[in-house]
């Protein structure tokens with residue numbers, strides 16, 4: 001299904017350390033374009049990924065990742081597909097995914113959730129401001145392709161959206177549904193238990209292949225398993241906190257062997273720490 005047909009470009013001296021997730025690359029960024037299915041392709045910049053669809057009327061692109069990566073992607077799309085980028089859709093406001101949007105602003109309309117626009121402005125994200133925003137749902141139609149943008153509630157931010165490609169039965173979702181992985185460190189910018197509810201909404205969407213912003217492709221089973229992980233982690237941390245255990249004790253007590261095959265291993269104690277912060281924020285001590 002995944003056919004790697006393109007080169008990997010090594011651009012010496014242009015490495016930008018990603019703001020989050022995986023380790024910063026020591027040298028040049030690894031960049032590639034691979035076909036997922038139909039007209040949908042995956043763009044990789046080191047450990048960050050986005051997707052784009054090539055239609056006869058132009059390209060619908062998603063997260064630009066950073067300005068250098070966006071310039072590389074723009075040139076590759078122009079050379080291989082001879083189509084301009086007509087839409088640029090941001091998955092959520094975090095800078096390690098959506099920096100560099102201005103690179104596509106000459107031909108593309110920038111689309112994001114309405115909460116993303118205020119976060120991009122307020123946090124001074126180095127990217128183009130969204131020109132089109134929406135609250136619940138939006139459809140993009142271009143060159144016979146229909147792409148659905150769906151807001152599933154707050155999770156890893158208050159503005160994460162999912163993109164459904166109905167023809168290819170793909171769903172692009174960034175940072176809030178890790179595939180066989182713990183979530184990033186200590187739950188920065190997290191909303192709980194909204195996150196769990198947002199995963200239930202994703203489970204109700206019609207798709208087969210989950211395309212994340214990091215790591216390998218997955219399926220709906222990965223959504224369910226990650227939702228169960230959040231529920232299990234929250235329940236265990238809550239139970240021990242209510243028994244008066246300290247954070248250090250809770251880190252020893254919570255093991256969750258069902259997810260022991262996941263990585264990175266050093267994120268699991270950080271996940272416990274973050275969940276403890278979120279749980280404690282929703283508790284009040286007895287007088």
Ligand SMILES: [Zn+2]
Nearest residue numbers: 092094156175
């Ligand atoms: Zn993020």
